[in-house]
Amino acid sequence: MQHRLVVVGSLVENIRLVKEAKERGYYTIVCDGYDFGTAKKMADKTYTIDVRDTDAIAEMCIKEQADGIIGSFSDLIFEKITETAPKANLKWYCTPEQLKYYRDKNEAKKLMERIGIRVPKHIVIHSDDNTELLKDFCFPLVIKPVSGWGSRGIYVVHDMEELIRRKPDVLQYAKTDEIEVEEYSHGHEHNVLSWLVDGKVHIIGIANREKTQMEKDHIPCLSRIVYPANDYDQIYDETRETLQKFADATGQKSGPLCMQFFYNEHGVEVCEIAGRILAYEHVLAMEFSNIDVVKLLLDYVYDEDHIPVYLQQAVPNKNVHCTGIYYLCNNGEKIKDMQSIYDIAKDPHIFHTEYFYKEGDTIDNDSYRSYFAYYYLKADSRKELDDLSDYIYQNATVKNDKDEEILYQFALEQY
Numbered sequence: 001m002q003h004r005l006v007v008v009g010s011l012v013e014n015i016r017l018v019k020e021a022k023e024r025g026y027y028t029i030v031c032d033g034y035d036f037g038t039a040k041k042m043a044d045k046t047y048t049i050d051v052r053d054t055d056a057i058a059e060m061c062i063k064e065q066a067d068g069i070i071g072s073f074s075d076l077i078f079e080k081i082t083e084t085a086p087k088a089n090l091k092w093y094c095t096p097e098q099l100k101y102y103r104d105k106n107e108a109k110k111l112m113e114r115i116g117i118r119v120p121k122h123i124v125i126h127s128d129d130n131t132e133l134l135k136d137f138c139f140p141l142v143i144k145p146v147s148g149w150g151s152r153g154i155y156v157v158h159d160m161e162e163l164i165r166r167k168p169d170v171l172q173y174a175k176t177d178e179i180e181v182e183e184y185s186h187g188h189e190h191n192v193l194s195w196l197v198d199g200k201v202h203i204i205g206i207a208n209r210e211k212t213q214m215e216k217d218h219i220p221c222l223s224r225i226v227y228p229a230n231d232y233d234q235i236y237d238e239t240r241e242t243l244q245k246f247a248d249a250t251g252q253k254s255g256p257l258c259m260q261f262f263y264n265e266h267g268v269e270v271c272e273i274a275g276r277i278l279a280y281e282h283v284l285a286m287e288f289s290n291i292d293v294v295k296l297l298l299d300y301v302y303d304e305d306h307i308p309v310y311l312q313q314a315v316p317n318k319n320v321h322c323t324g325i326y327y328l329c330n331n332g333e334k335i336k337d338m339q340s341i342y343d344i345a346k347d348p349h350i351f352h353t354e355y356f357y358k359e360g361d362t363i364d365n366d367s368y369r370s371y372f373a374y375y376y377l378k379a380d381s382r383k384e385l386d387d388l389s390d391y392i393y394q395n396a397t398v399k400n401d402k403d404e405e406i407l408y409q410f411a412l413e414q415y
Contacts, residue, residue: 007071008051034368126179196255207228224389
């Protein structure tokens, strides 16, 4: 009998997931709230249902006699599949009871503190709380929705007046009137991608995560992900131990487990641990580790016994150096000229490019097109990779109809 797989999410990160599923002979049903999703063009059947309508998606799964569900590339989709799967009696690696440790920032930090994982000093306040609660905190502070997603509603504030002014901006992205406040972390930032087998953490890759400050009171924007991290060997053991503590505490036994963290003189300081794949990054991890996360996701659904065998191939190739450069433009601007973006993509070191806009479009950074474009590059050394990245930073340009630069300008992080 042919497997019938529901893929939740139809945007660019799910294209390879649908393609691989079809190559394996699965009947693919792609579902989300977008009529135009590119992954829908490849699927055997599609539904336009808002991913937040878990009852409707579960009803569709039952009607279609689906025997699998997948789509683990965003916080929102991870959360909604976790809620949908038990309603449709489908296999999933997280339970609704575990979800609070992945989606509620305050609950996650309290758990991490209990089990000895370092996190920034933090507190949850309400919209009308007295600022005396923050008298022992040191500015700058990061303020964010307790249960937000997609890096929305996050600001860096440098004094109490700025914090009070920014409260309404945070709350428009929140489900409640709760705001997470934490001291700004220092040190170099990293991402780690891992997979759990029988509750044991297997590291797939650790990367440097570089960001650039664009606006004074906004959280710095992601500009570059680099595999492998330049301090990979130094931080590997503590990184794996941190993830293992978290998995042991939550009870997650299988599936992806990713972490965003700072590394400083005190060691690992965790920003976030997520039960999903880091979107736009898994292709880079594959270049470094020889592990295709898309295959892991599909094996989890239909051939979980194969995963330990496949993970044996995860031998980091430290001679492979690759990076993703993620560009943004000024919100609300209309694009007149982006020819340099196309020209740069002709460089032979660039092995994949994705454009989310074209000439004539208006930038909307709050939409599903949160990035303007990205490049994936590969080189023989970290220095060559840095030189290529710097060349792109110096030459990429996007102009509006007033011939003004609207592309955020990046600079290499210094290590």
